[in-house]
Amino acid sequence: VLEKMLQISETNGKLVDVINAAHASEALEMVEVRFVSGSSVEEPSEADDFMSDPASESSTDSQKSKSTYDPQLSIPPSDKQLRKRITVPFVDYVDEKVLDVQTQEYYRFGESTWDLFLFIGTGALGPLGSLQTFLLAVVSMTMQIVFTGIAWYNFLSPEVDEDTIRDAFRWRRSAGHVLSQYDPLSKSSLAERVCALDKSLPTSGIQMALYENIIRYLKPRAEGVESFFTGERLCLVALLCWYLMVAKEVGHGLALHRGIMATPLGQTRINSRENPFTLVMHYRLISVSGWRKVASAVLLVYRLLAAAALIYVGTFFLVYTIDVTELILNAVALAIILDIDDLLFDALATTPGRHLVNQMDPLPMKSWPRVRGADVKSMSMLVLIPVAMMFVYTSMLAPMVATLDSAKDAMCGGNLQFVWNTDQRKVILFSPTERDGWEDGGYQLQSKAIDEAEMLSLSDESSGTAWGVWLGSVDVLTETSILPLEQSVDVFNPRCADLGDTEPLRNYLREFLGNGSLMGCGDARPYCGLMDGSKGKGFAARMLCSDTCGCNDPTGEVMGLYLKP
Numbered sequence: 001v002l003e004k005m006l007q008i009s010e011t012n013g014k015l016v017d018v019i020n021a022a023h024a025s026e027a028l029e030m031v032e033v034r035f036v037s038g039s040s041v042e043e044p045s046e047a048d049d050f051m052s053d054p055a056s057e058s059s060t061d062s063q064k065s066k067s068t069y070d071p072q073l074s075i076p077p078s079d080k081q082l083r084k085r086i087t088v089p090f091v092d093y094v095d096e097k098v099l100d101v102q103t104q105e106y107y108r109f110g111e112s113t114w115d116l117f118l119f120i121g122t123g124a125l126g127p128l129g130s131l132q133t134f135l136l137a138v139v140s141m142t143m144q145i146v147f148t149g150i151a152w153y154n155f156l157s158p159e160v161d162e163d164t165i166r167d168a169f170r171w172r173r174s175a176g177h178v179l180s181q182y183d184p185l186s187k188s189s190l191a192e193r194v195c196a197l198d199k200s201l202p203t204s205g206i207q208m209a210l211y212e213n214i215i216r217y218l219k220p221r222a223e224g225v226e227s228f229f230t231g232e233r234l235c236l237v238a239l240l241c242w243y244l245m246v247a248k249e250v251g252h253g254l255a256l257h258r259g260i261m262a263t264p265l266g267q268t269r270i271n272s273r274e275n276p277f278t279l280v281m282h283y284r285l286i287s288v289s290g291w292r293k294v295a296s297a298v299l300l301v302y303r304l305l306a307a308a309a310l311i312y313v314g315t316f317f318l319v320y321t322i323d324v325t326e327l328i329l330n331a332v333a334l335a336i337i338l339d340i341d342d343l344l345f346d347a348l349a350t351t352p353g354r355h356l357v358n359q360m361d362p363l364p365m366k367s368w369p370r371v372r373g374a375d376v377k378s379m380s381m382l383v384l385i386p387v388a389m390m391f392v393y394t395s396m397l398a399p400m401v402a403t404l405d406s407a408k409d410a411m412c413g414g415n416l417q418f419v420w421n422t423d424q425r426k427v428i429l430f431s432p433t434e435r436d437g438w439e440d441g442g443y444q445l446q447s448k449a450i451d452e453a454e455m456l457s458l459s460d461e462s463s464g465t466a467w468g469v470w471l472g473s474v475d476v477l478t479e480t481s482i483l484p485l486e487q488s489v490d491v492f493n494p495r496c497a498d499l500g501d502t503e504p505l506r507n508y509l510r511e512f513l514g515n516g517s518l519m520g521c522g523d524a525r526p527y528c529g530l531m532d533g534s535k536g537k538g539f540a541a542r543m544l545c546s547d548t549c550g551c552n553d554p555t556g557e558v559m560g561l562y563l564k565p
Helices: 002-012 018-028 079-085 096-102 113-117 126-154 162-176 190-195 205-218 224-228 231-262 290-319 324-338 340-348 351-359 376-412 441-455 474-481 485-492 505-513 537-544 557-563
Strands: 105-107 269-274 281-287 363-365 418-422 428-432
Touching (some): 113 126, 113 231, 113 290, 113 340, 113 351, 162 190, 190 205, 205 376, 231 290, 231 363, 231 376, 281 351, 324 340
């Protein structure tokens, strides 16, 4: 064929890159390479179409056959026929009218369970292949219905609503600032620690998780460009992507049905032919039976209903998700459910079924009405999607963001640095908190002791510790921990000895007196006579160095300070 075309180009006209067209035909499948001869243009007729001669096509309804076209055996067409076949109109300038006339819509079969579903029972798939394809369609429908049901009964209500705001107020006024929840180590109220996202909290984990999600969603402390990239913007992007995916699904469903309906009515027949350039087999849907057109309509109705249900529950699913990480994952989950037919096809479709839809010629169909270069379908989607976005934003997303802001203020708004308690008179008493306990020596001392305990083995617990005093059992620890101060001093130092001369209490003596250079109770003697104005240093010296301070001698110098009138 190429040799004949080259001969014609040398004698009768100008060749329009036939060699490039031959190479491009592999990507364009059965592209019709045409030739320009002079100024006249003739469109090929079916009688002259030697490339698609019915003799070269055979039905695959009952058996798989190969094209009978053979370049060596076929009678070469005349020069006039070949010129007609490879001739295209020559246009100096492509404008709106030219493109509008030349535009033709096709449906190209894709790797989808729904596309393969329409070939069930044609004979091309075989009985087992048809059964497997039917099961894939059932599984796809089932998964979409199950997901829609789960989302319908679980995700149509917002996670944060007016009840959440009410509960946040109740928590703030009950446990948030009550004295019993005050932490002496951090010197903070429970509300302060929750609003500071203190991960060391042993309680109110639900409130802290909720507040953290709200803060990450709203970003109230963000400044500059960062303040734009909030969870609200992410939700809008996710909604837009979701609506575009649903629009794509609806468009594919409509195009498949329109292509099937545009196919001539008759016994379902599929012909095959071989591309003479690539030697690859291609298939063409010649006619479609009436019941298969009905099946296409039923399939379209299901896909439209499924798309409507998914877009409804998906909107609630995305808008009412306040965890930014879950919002991204939910958007991906929706895309997977919508494309479950493609996933099932990729994973479980038969090899002949894959080959059939991949090599099936596109179905020509009637074009959508067009006005000045724009068609009804694209313009409808261009209007419907922004309108849907505006409606969802004003009726759902904006109120939900306002609710989140109210919940944030209910939990952590206003002054946080106070605690309250009720006295015996039922009067509410308040006290400010310092909020710097983590930097205080008490916490550092506890941290050092626990760090040491974490490094010890069971055999080292009672020997050589620098900060911890180990007791025999949990019961003993419990009993001694609840003793009053006077009894605790007597229990651990019944003979009024100097405990600060050895570890670990020597380190405590240094910490309590604020003097790290002390070597023992002898150096602590100047602190023995200090009273209340010393912030407990005198008491610590007398408690740990009782013998040095003379606490065991009622007539001693230190004890005499208590006996003075």
